[in-house]
Amino acid sequence: MREPRQERSRTTRRRLVEAAVECIAERGWNGITVAVIAERAGVSRGAAQHHFPAREDLVAAAVELVGETQLIELRTRSADLPPGSSRIEPVVDMLFNLYAGPMFRAALHLWVAASTDDALRSVLVPLEARVGREAHRVALELLGVDESHPGVREMVQATLDLARGLGLANLLTDDTRRRQQIVRQWAQVLAPALPQAAPAGS
Amino acid sequence: MREPRQERSRTTRRRLVEAAVECIAERGWNGITVAVIAERAGVSRGAAQHHFPAREDLVAAAVELVGETQLIELRTRSADLPPGSSRIEPVVDMLFNLYAGPMFRAALHLWVAASTDDALRSVLVPLEARVGREAHRVALELLGVDESHPGVREMVQATLDLARGLGLANLLTDDTRRRQQIVRQWAQVLAPALPQAAPAGS
Numbered sequence: 001m002r003e004p005r006q007e008r009s010r011t012t013r014r015r016l017v018e019a020a021v022e023c024i025a026e027r028g029w030n031g032i033t034v035a036v037i038a039e040r041a042g043v044s045r046g047a048a049q050h051h052f053p054a055r056e057d058l059v060a061a062a063v064e065l066v067g068e069t070q071l072i073e074l075r076t077r078s079a080d081l082p083p084g085s086s087r088i089e090p091v092v093d094m095l096f097n098l099y100a101g102p103m104f105r106a107a108l109h110l111w112v113a114a115s116t117d118d119a120l121r122s123v124l125v126p127l128e129a130r131v132g133r134e135a136h137r138v139a140l141e142l143l144g145v146d147e148s149h150p151g152v153r154e155m156v157q158a159t160l161d162l163a164r165g166l167g168l169a170n171l172l173t174d175d176t177r178r179r180q181q182i183v184r185q186w187a188q189v190l191a192p193a194l195p196q197a198a199p200a201g202s
Numbered sequence: 203m204r205e206p207r208q209e210r211s212r213t214t215r216r217r218l219v220e221a222a223v224e225c226i227a228e229r230g231w232n233g234i235t236v237a238v239i240a241e242r243a244g245v246s247r248g249a250a251q252h253h254f255p256a257r258e259d260l261v262a263a264a265v266e267l268v269g270e271t272q273l274i275e276l277r278t279r280s281a282d283l284p285p286g287s288s289r290i291e292p293v294v295d296m297l298f299n300l301y302a303g304p305m306f307r308a309a310l311h312l313w314v315a316a317s318t319d320d321a322l323r324s325v326l327v328p329l330e331a332r333v334g335r336e337a338h339r340v341a342l343e344l345l346g347v348d349e350s351h352p353g354v355r356e357m358v359q360a361t362l363d364l365a366r367g368l369g370l371a372n373l374l375t376d377d378t379r380r381r382q383q384i385v386r387q388w389a390q391v392l393a394p395a396l397p398q399a400a401p402a403g404s
Contacts, residue, residue: 125374
């Protein structure tokens with residue numbers, strides 16, 4: 001009986017965290033409570049409060065889920081891309097679209113709420129630093145570039161900062177068309193600035 | 203007696219709007235009321251409510267003040283820059299620092315609040331579209347570039363989106379050092395991508 005109960009508990013927890021990310025993206029940090037999240041997840045309030053006594057207790061799990069989900073999505077979608085500089089435009093497109101989606105929207109609500117809430121800030125800052133480093137590592141890997149060349153580190157950072165700026169521009173209006181034009185232009189800027197890493201075995 | 207009274211009224215209104223921007227930057231949209239702003243401005247609640255019956259009535263004036271103040275600051279600080287491509291790095295530095303400051307922080311609070319508040323959104327979207335166009339026009343002017351060249355429009359847009367992304371990265375922690383490195387790298391990318399406009403009279 002022990003295994004299934006642990007598994008049920010893990011499933012419940014996962015559903016609550018997924019519901020939390022959706023609720024934060026839609027209603028903002030100030031619009032959510034554990035009760036709201038429990039209802040969205042189809043979980044009883046008691047069970048929700050057992051896993052997450054307060055909404056603050058959801059933050060670490062939510063940020064982890066967002067980071068992990070985005071990583072899996074990027075890795076899956078980039079698996080079939082060709083090597084070399086022709087992968088730059090599709091990778092930039094993927095990155096920019098990722099930051100224009102509901103998960104970045106949830107992160108944005110958390111960041112802005114944390115800027116006026118010291119307790120939330122102290123939870124969020126180390127989490128976001130870790131997610132930021134991970135995003136940088138994955139961007140390097142997907143672009144297939146070697147960071148030891150001068151300027152490469154800053155160009156990859158600028159790509160992620162630009163992605164976040166474009167995500168912000170997509171918050172109140174649909175900015176897709178303009179973003180597509182910037183994807184094309186950005187890929188043209190990145191191509192000569194990013195020396196491709198030597199293929200494995202060369 | 204008529205002139206001084208009108209002038210007093212304008213001064214009161216201006217102090218309220220300045221206080222509103224400061225309060226929104228520090229406490230967020232959900233942390234403010236007209237009473238909080240009146241206290242910060244050193245104005246009676248009655249006088250504040252005469253000018254701005256509800257905090258929503260302050261939004262247009264606050265966004266206008268931010269746009270106008272930033273424009274004046276940019277124009278003043280760029281007046282003595284040399285013409286040609288050597289002005290690119292100081293202009294990028296100015297733009298990036300502007301978006302890392304309290305006025306962008308206030309805008310960020312408003313945008314995120316508007317994403318879950320339809321009334322605020324309907325006020326903010328047309329205002330922000332206007333401020334965005336104005337920022338683009340000023341960036342072109344300060345960089346001294348001609349938008350009719352292919353790609354220039356997107357590069358200037360990307361510069362402003364990057365500035366907003368860097369502003370976001372400066373929200374919870376002091377990101378100045380990393381931002382300076384991106385300024386240098388970005389100026390190197392922009393210089394060859396932006397053909398300078400012909401000097402007047404040539």
